[in-house]
Amino acid sequence: xxxxxxxxxxxxxxxxxLYSVLYRENKAYRFAEHVFLGLAAGYTLVVVWRDxxxxxxxxxxxxxxxxxxxxxxxxxxxxxxxxPIGLMGYTIFSKKxxxxxxxxxxxxxxxxxxxxxxxxxxxxxxxxxxxxRPVIPTTWESITRPITYTRGEGGIKxxxxxxxxxxxxxxxYFTQALSNFIFVLTVVAAxxxxxxxxxxxxxxxxxxxxxxxxxxxxxxGAIFGSTxxxxxxxxxxxxxxxxxxxxxxxxxx
Amino acid sequence: xxWSKLQNVDRxxxxxxxxxxxxxxxxxxxxxxxxxxxAAKDLYALLMQLPEDKPVIIQSDWTNSTRGExxxxxxxxxxxxxxxxxxxxxYATADAQAGQVALNVIRQINEERKKxxxxxxxxxxxxxxxxxxxxxxxxxxxxxxxxxKAWGTRQTKVDGQAGRVxxxxxxxxxxxxxxxxxxxxxxxxASATIDVAVQRLSDKVTMACMSTGVVAPSLxxxxxxxxxxxxxxxxxxxxxxxxxxxxxxxxxxxxGQEPKVTAEKFGEIPPVPEGKSFERAxxxxxxxxxxxxxxxxxxxxxxxxxxxxxxxxxxxxx
Amino acid sequence: MIELLAQAPPPPxxxxxxxxxxxxxVMVIGTIILGLALFFGLTYAxxxxxxxxxxxxxxxxxxxxxxxxxxxxxxxxxxxxELPLNPVDAAGIWFSDALPRxxxxxxxxxxxxxxxxxxxxxxxHIRKINRKQTDWGFSIVLLVSMVLMLGFGYxxxxxxxxxxPLGLLQDSSNWTFVNQMSDLLFDGILQQMxxxxxxxxxxxxxxxxxxxxxVRSVESTVLMASxxxxxxxxxxxxxxxxxQGIDALVIxxxxxxxxxxxxxxxxxxxxTNMQAPAIRAIxxxxxxxxxAMGIRIWLGLERGGVSA
Numbered sequence: 001x002x003x004x005x006x007x008x009x010x011x012x013x014x015x016x017x018l019y020s021v022l023y024r025e026n027k028a029y030r031f032a033e034h035v036f037l038g039l040a041a042g043y044t045l046v047v048v049w050r051d052x053x054x055x056x057x058x059x060x061x062x063x064x065x066x067x068x069x070x071x072x073x074x075x076x077x078x079x080x081x082x083x084p085i086g087l088m089g090y091t092i093f094s095k096k097x098x099x100x101x102x103x104x105x106x107x108x109x110x111x112x113x114x115x116x117x118x119x120x121x122x123x124x125x126x127x128x129x130x131x132x133r134p135v136i137p138t139t140w141e142s143i144t145r146p147i148t149y150t151r152g153e154g155g156i157k158x159x160x161x162x163x164x165x166x167x168x169x170x171x172x173y174f175t176q177a178l179s180n181f182i183f184v185l186t187v188v189a190a191x192x193x194x195x196x197x198x199x200x201x202x203x204x205x206x207x208x209x210x211x212x213x214x215x216x217x218x219x220x221g222a223i224f225g226s227t228x229x230x231x232x233x234x235x236x237x238x239x240x241x242x243x244x245x246x247x248x249x250x251x252x253x
Numbered sequence: 254x255x256w257s258k259l260q261n262v263d264r265x266x267x268x269x270x271x272x273x274x275x276x277x278x279x280x281x282x283x284x285x286x287x288x289x290x291x292a293a294k295d296l297y298a299l300l301m302q303l304p305e306d307k308p309v310i311i312q313s314d315w316t317n318s319t320r321g322e323x324x325x326x327x328x329x330x331x332x333x334x335x336x337x338x339x340x341x342x343x344y345a346t347a348d349a350q351a352g353q354v355a356l357n358v359i360r361q362i363n364e365e366r367k368k369x370x371x372x373x374x375x376x377x378x379x380x381x382x383x384x385x386x387x388x389x390x391x392x393x394x395x396x397x398x399x400x401x402k403a404w405g406t407r408q409t410k411v412d413g414q415a416g417r418v419x420x421x422x423x424x425x426x427x428x429x430x431x432x433x434x435x436x437x438x439x440x441x442x443a444s445a446t447i448d449v450a451v452q453r454l455s456d457k458v459t460m461a462c463m464s465t466g467v468v469a470p471s472l473x474x475x476x477x478x479x480x481x482x483x484x485x486x487x488x489x490x491x492x493x494x495x496x497x498x499x500x501x502x503x504x505x506x507x508x509g510q511e512p513k514v515t516a517e518k519f520g521e522i523p524p525v526p527e528g529k530s531f532e533r534a535x536x537x538x539x540x541x542x543x544x545x546x547x548x549x550x551x552x553x554x555x556x557x558x559x560x561x562x563x564x565x566x567x568x569x570x571x
Numbered sequence: 572m573i574e575l576l577a578q579a580p581p582p583p584x585x586x587x588x589x590x591x592x593x594x595x596x597v598m599v600i601g602t603i604i605l606g607l608a609l610f611f612g613l614t615y616a617x618x619x620x621x622x623x624x625x626x627x628x629x630x631x632x633x634x635x636x637x638x639x640x641x642x643x644x645x646x647x648x649x650x651x652x653e654l655p656l657n658p659v660d661a662a663g664i665w666f667s668d669a670l671p672r673x674x675x676x677x678x679x680x681x682x683x684x685x686x687x688x689x690x691x692x693x694x695x696h697i698r699k700i701n702r703k704q705t706d707w708g709f710s711i712v713l714l715v716s717m718v719l720m721l722g723f724g725y726x727x728x729x730x731x732x733x734x735x736p737l738g739l740l741q742d743s744s745n746w747t748f749v750n751q752m753s754d755l756l757f758d759g760i761l762q763q764m765x766x767x768x769x770x771x772x773x774x775x776x777x778x779x780x781x782x783x784x785x786v787r788s789v790e791s792t793v794l795m796a797s798x799x800x801x802x803x804x805x806x807x808x809x810x811x812x813x814x815q816g817i818d819a820l821v822i823x824x825x826x827x828x829x830x831x832x833x834x835x836x837x838x839x840x841x842x843t844n845m846q847a848p849a850i851r852a853i854x855x856x857x858x859x860x861x862x863a864m865g866i867r868i869w870l871g872l873e874r875g876g877v878s879a
Contacts, residue, residue: 003751003755006755006759007754007755007758007759008759010755010759010760010763011759011760011762011763012763014760014763014764014767015763015764015766015767018764018767018768018771019767019771021771022265022268022771022774023265030706030709031709031712032764033709034709034710034712034713034716035712035713035716035760035764036761036764036765036768037692037713037716038712038713038714038715038716038717038719038720039716039717039719039720039756039757039760039761039764040761040765041689041692041713041717041720042716042717042718042719042720042721042724042756043350043720043724043756043757043761044685044688044689045686045689045717045721045724046720046721046724046725046728047350047385048682048685048686049725050724050725050728050732051352051384051385051387052385052387052678052679052682053679053682053683055384055406055407056387056675056678056679056682057675057679057682059406060406060675061599062590062591062595062599063587063588063589063590063591063595064408064590065590065591067408067416067417071580072580072589072590073406073580073581073590074580074581074583074587074588074589074590074595075587075588075589075590075591075595075599076586076587077586077587077588077595077598077599077601077602078586078602079675079679080598080599080600080602080603080606081602081603081605081606082676082679082680082683083603083606083683084603084606084607084609084610085606085680086679086680086682086683086684087610087683088610088613089680089683089684089687090686090687090690092687093690093691096614097613097614099621099625100610100613100614102625103613103624103625103628104680104683104684105684106625106626106628106629106632107628107629107632107676107677107680108632108677108680108681108684109629109632109868110628110629110630110631110632110633110868110869111390111391111632111633111635111636111673111674111676111677112390112677112865112868113629113633113864113865113866113868113869114632114633114634114635114636114637114639114865114869115390115394115636115865116861116862116864116865116866117637117640117862117865117866118452118636118640119452119453120858120861120862122451122452122453122455122456123448123451123452123480123858124855124858126455126478126479126480127474127475127477127478127480127851127855129478130477130478130479131848131851144828147827147830148517151822151825156511157511179840179843179844180844182844182845183843183844183845183847183848184848186844186845186848186849186852187848187849187851187852187855188852189852190848190849190852190853191852191855191856193852194852194853194855194856195856213790214789214790214793215845215848215849215852216849216852216853217790217791217793217794217797218793218794218797218841218845218846218849219470219797219845219846219849219850219852219853220794220797220849221793221794221795221796221797221798221799221801221846222470222797222798222801222842222846222849222850223470223850224794224798225797225798225799225801225802225805226466226467226469226470226486226487226801226805227466227467227776228466228545228548228773228776228798228802229466229487229488229489229541229545229802229805230319230322230465230466230467230469230487230488231466231769231770231772231773231776232275232488232541232544232545232548232773233321233322233465233466233487233488233537233541234318234319234320234321234322234766234769234770234772234773235271235272235275235321235544235770235773235774236275236278236279236321236488236537236540236541236544237320237321237537237766237770238321238766238767238770239272239275239276239279239540240279240536240537241763241766243276243279244279244536262781264778264782267774267777267778267781268774268777268778271773271774271777285807285808285811286807286808286811286812287807287808287810287811288807288810288811288814288835290839291839316762316765317758317762317763317765317766318762318765318766318768318769319766319769320762320766321766321770350757350761350762350765353757353758354762357758360741360743376738376741386678387678387681387682388674388677388678388681390674390677391673391674391675391677391678392674392678394636394670394674395670395671395674398644398667398670398671399667399670399671402668402670402671403671405671410738410741412738415736415737416736470846470850471850471854473842473846473847473850473851474847474850474851474854477843477847477851487805489805489807492807493807496807538807538808539808541805541806542806542808542809544773545802545805545806546806547777548776548777548780548802549799549802551777551780551781552780552781552784552795552799554781555780555781555782555783555784555785556784556785556786559785559786
């Protein structure tokens with residue numbers, strides 16, 4: 001058996017072991033589950049040094065010797081202080097000193113929270129601006145946006161003159177304005193449902209809130225549909241792995 | 254039909270149906286006609302119009318757990334860039350396994366190109382792998398601030414040369430002074446790392462995204478507000494890319510023929526000049542139709558069953 | 572400030588020493604000893620000081636990014652020897668120089684803390700084996716898999732990083748047994764199981780959709796309709812065939828308005844004008860929450876957070 005085939009074979013076996021849980025909880029599944037956990041933990045420990053600490057910490061602290069075209073880099077000894085601070089995290093297992101484990105976590109959280117103001121504006125600034133949409137039509141020559149082509153022989157599309165196309169594209173027609181209005185209404189209603197989570201007085205506000213909840217459901221519907229696609233894609237990929245990659249290779253060997 | 258019996262069917266029957274349907278689906282014809290999503294058209298047009306002399310930044314944040322979708326994305330992206338000889342730099346944030354998985358894809362596409370007699374991409378010459386940056390926030394902030402400092406300590410092997418070279422001494426990154434010197438940054442992700450990237454970099458560099466179906470809905474606001482210039486979401490997005498790689502946009506191989514893909518806002522965008530187009534996503538897309546139909550049927554039958562049962566209960570009361 | 576130019580080696584200073592030199596070792600070990608002294612000193616901290624100590628660390632860490640945001644960034648990087656224009660410019664340069672170091676801190680500390688999870692996983696399973704609790708055999712399986720991955724993973728790394736100056740191991744045909752084992756465990760087993768684990772959810776979604784996705788209220792009806800239209804539009808083939816039918820109808824009747832009935836058009840309109848703004852509102856709400864939470868953590872106001 002060649003190496004690639006063995007690799008595919010093991011992949012198929014462990015996939016099937018995991019799938020056996022669909023029938024019911026069983027020992028084979030539990031075995032595979034523990035192999036999975038063990039490998040994942042082992043791999044994390046490899047990566048923590050290989051891709052993170054070695055590159056980001058060790059090489060900066062100890063420097064690098066000249067190698068090929070790369071000149072020697074001096075080491076910055078201050079990086080060493082991070083080791084004791086990191087070790088403080090492990091006091092979490094001590095009854096008396098577990099408060100110290102909050103120091104490294106506090107530093108990480110502090111660094112995260114300090115970024116939030118800038119992050120907030122960069123994320124939502126453009127979106128707030130984009131939500132301000134024109135809701136009054138600029139022209140009444142037509143209710144809907146005219147098409148930018150005519151039909152030639154046999155239904156083939158022939159584009160209108162570029163000036164006319166530009167004119168159509170620069171105008172806001174009634175149906176477009178209406179769409180924009182619905183857009184703005186949806187944003188405001190759904191957001192208000194978040195904002196006014198307390199008891200509301202007044203019929204209008206209550207109705208508006210209910211409307212907001214419906215709009216949220218439209219959003220959740222889209223999220224659901226898209227998530228379903230994602231999960232099915234994974235099953236399809238598993239089946240392709242078993243039937244096409246593994247059996248394909250087995251049969252053409 | 255006995256609806257109440259159907260209401261109580263064992264879940265394992267449903268599982269078997271799904272397994273059989275997704276298996277059989279793989280053997281159906283796979284070139285399904287399609288009208289790509291507007292966001293995917295934007296992404297394809299953007300990629301095909303990139304200048305050849307500037308590098309593309311790829312942030313690859315997925316592992317094999319979402320292979321069904323994101324592997325198709327990275328494959329399509331690599332095929333497009335390689336066919337246009339655009340250099341790229343690739344790295345991963347957050348997930349430690351992501352870097353290795355991305356490298357595997359590059360290796361496999363290189364092998365595929367070698368077989369087809371096409372130019373292969375060489376490490377340190379045509380592309381650079383920077384490794385993993387465990388903290389996505391910090392990495393993004395550093396890149397925004399000063400890319401030379403953010404990546405300055407990283408070194409790369411150069412194909413055919415002994416030893417390692419600082420990444421900015423290579424042909425890929427030599428002319429890069431700031432992140433804005435990249436022609437495009439594409440984030441391929443299965444998690445919220447796209448939010449982190451948009452927050453820190455979308456006002457500095459043209460940004461696009463390829464994501465799983467789970468992440469895709471959250472990209473819509475970014476796309477509408479212009480923070481993302483285009484995106485491909487999920488398996489559908491991957492198939493959209495492959496479809497346009499084969500057919501282009503507003504492009505007809507013979508004059509007078511209607512183009513397969515049209516879009517008002519672009520001129521003619523050709524298909525990829527060389528290499529494969531239909532691949533992984535095309536293999537899966539037909540099966541996705543079957544699976545989604547199955548789900549819709551399940552919902553419909555569940556509801557019809559409920560109504561029938563309700564009607565019966567009412568009738569019983571009378 | 573610690574200077575570290577990207578390419579040319581930086582000039583010697585108080586902060587750096589030649590790589591792997593004896594002086595560097597002395598400085599590094601000295602720093603670690605100093606840090607450990609701080610560590611043990613803190614164990615004697617009186618109870619009333621514990622909270623302020625943690626809060627100070629948190630506040631100072633957050634303050635850096637807040638100041639970075641407030642102080643104007645220099646317009647262009649300075650050439651060597653070029654002096655700052657004024658104190659504000661100098662501060663801007665200082666902050667932009669310091670940023671990569673500070674960002675390093677978060678990355679390195681997160682990496683050190685990653686070990687915590689592994690450590691507690693290990694203690695649980697070793698205890699299970701020692702006490703021969705139910706299913707302790709599985710704990711052995713877990714430990715063996717972990718040790719195998721660890722051993723072959725590091726051996727593979729050492730071979731590729733230090734023993735392979737020509738990069739021959741990039742090509743899988745040159746692999747030795749060690750490289751193959753590392754690849755087998757990671758790419759052959761771990762990655763495939765990762766995919767299989769996540770794909771299990773699809774089965775549960777199908778079963779749940781059949782049993783529980785019912786039209787019972789306005790909300791569930793709206794949700795279902797929205798999901799249905801989206802799923803139909805995801806089926807490119809269905810949408811395309813429908814579109815062809817509409818095209819034929821348009822040409823037959825000459826009424827271009829019918830084009831709006833294509834699934835792609837309907838789904839697009841719905842996505843652009845209702846789904847996207849709804850998602851935007853959801854994210855906007857979440858974003859406001861994160862902002863408030865960030866400010867509360869930074870200022871030590873969050874109960875149950877770092878300050879509790």
